[in-house]
Amino acid sequence: MAEARPRVWVSQPLFADIVGRLREHFDVDDTAQVTQHGSAAIAAALAGSDGALVTLNDPIGAAEVAGAGRLRAIANVGVGYNNLDVPALSRAGIVVTNTPDVLTETTADFGFALMMAAARRITEGERWLREGQWRQWSFETLLGGDLHGSTLAILGMGRIGQGIARRAAGFDMRVLYHNRSRLPEGIERDCRAQYVDFDSLLVQADHLVLVLPYSPQVHHLVNAAALAKMKPTATLTNVARGGLVDEDALADALSAGRLAAAGLDVFEGEPAVNPRLLALRNVVLTPHIASASLATRRAMVSLAVDNLIAALGFGPDAGRPPTPVNAGQLKR
Known part of the structure; x- marks a missing residue:
């Protein structure tokens, strides 16, 4: 048999x-x-x-x-x-x-795109246009933040973080990063990246991107206290895991103008999304598609x-x- x-x-x-x-x-x-x-x-x-x-x-x-x-x-x-x-x-x-x-390079592409969309208010602008509001245009309509010449802060500098750092060179961005351990000097040089502590990363970031692995030890690492250290003109992009961010604290910061914008591809309760985030115009939301080529x-x-x-x-x-x-x- x-x-x-x-x-x-x-x-x-x-x-x-x-x-x-x-x-x-x-x-x-x-x-x-x-x-x-x-x-x-x-x-x-x-x-x-x-x-x-x-x-x-x-x-x-x-x-x-x-x-x-x-x-x-x-x-x-x-x-x-x-x-x-x-x-x-x-x-x-x-x-x-x-x-x-x-999926490294595809995810790095998407992370950079999501950061740009948040900074330049791209989805907010499309929504505004589709609602027929263009006739209300003024010189100060939908002013966003620049990427070129700004400070990119990367939290988690593995393969995807390094890919995002390499892309930043084309925008003449200053790159800071924080990681569990510092990268070898050669990788830092290739990525044109400088290692800083967590608080310095938050304080100096014009655009903060999260690409670190999730574990219970980093649950809600980006909480109200962390967000309070960031510039009100800064953006936050998360292509890692939703549990890294306290979503209610993020919604508070975005709605109060203490953070300019966010781009989120991941959510703590996905596929459910915090309704407070759904109601905000200054957050770009995508359904966990960073690797979706x-x-x-x-x-x-x-x-x-x-x-x-x-x-x-x-x-x-x-x-x-x-x-x-x-x-x-x-x-x-």
């Missing part, structure tokens, strides 16, 4: 031609339409699976894998993985992978598929997935 093939669960509809590569090695349990899976549904899907291909929409921790005795690998489509309780999954002997690098999203899914195939012991990289999060599990 032929040995049963391993089974993998694909939690969301992704690119069919890329996901189809899984069928060379596994029986695949597809999800036909975008679904907000509850904990019980995830647990049921994982119970009979050897591996899973999941997205940021799919929270998985100890409860979801408690009955998944066969589960050996979870491949997350995304560089961030705060949807996964990695310590709990590691204790269960499950390899976790993510998709870094392939066709080429990049395909590359992310392709890397996730490679990871899952390898983590389950198949393909040219069998046993060596390209981008493990908890690499220690591979040695068990």
Whole structure:
């Protein structure tokens, strides 16, 4: 009797031609339409699976894998993985992978674009035009802030932060950054970036961009006290994770004129958005699409598929997935 093939669960509809590569090695349990899976549904899907291909929409921790005795690998489509309780999954002997690098430049493009849109009031101007208000134009209508010659402050100087810093050179911006640790001198030189402490970053920023990973230790790092240190003419852009920002404190600052504008691609309760932010005109809101170019999203899914195939012991990289999060599990 032929040995049963391993089974993998694909939690969301992704690119069919890329996901189809899984069928060379596994029986695949597809999800036909975008679904907000509850904990019980995830647990049921994982119970009979050897591996899973999941997205940021799919929270998985100890409860979801408690009955998944066969589960050996979870491949997350995304560089961030705060949807996964990695310590709990590691204790269960499950390899976790993510998709870094392939989205760096696309996300840096978008972060810079979102910052520009906030500073120059682009979406506010489009809304004003569509409402038929152009006849009320004056010389001081929709005055924004310049990027050229201004100070760009980057909080979190990993690959994406470095990509944003490199783009700033074309605008002759002064680049400051704060990170858990200072970058090597050569990278600082390439990025034309200067390391400063957190408070100095806030005080000097004309445009603050958040690109640091989320963890409980940095929850609401940008809170009322941090925002009070920023210039009233400054902007805040977040392409990292919503939990980094106290959204009510941000809404207070924006509505009171203590901060000029914000550009937000991520939100603490997404897909729900704080209604106070929705009501403000001086905030640009986008639905977590910083990596959403066709080429990049395909590359992310392709890397996730490679990871899952390898983590389950198949393909040219069998046993060596390209981008493990908890690499220690591979040695068990």
